[in-house]
Amino acid sequence: MTTSNQTCFKCGLDFYCQSLAGETTCWCMALPALPKDQVSPDQGCLCQKCLKEQTDNQLSKLPIL
Structure with a gap:
């Protein structure tokens, strides 16, 4: 199980940020x-x-082009 390390600026939900954890990639990328x-x-x-x-x-x- 992954521990939350960040709180969403907009909704307040706790979530896991791979970049903040020192990983080279994150889902947001x-x-x-x-x-x-x-x-x-x-x-x-x-x-x-x-x-x-x-x-x-x-x-x-x-x-739309």
Whole structure:
């Protein structure tokens, strides 16, 4: 069982961040990066659900080519 080491900035859910644990990869690296204007320097990490919602929201705003 993996121990939580991070709390989601948005919803407060405790989750496990592989990067914070010193691992070379994390699940969040598989998702598109959020634009800088969508992330404040004092904001912590988001859980998988919240980060996926945030990236899906950003992708839905992209123009269809």
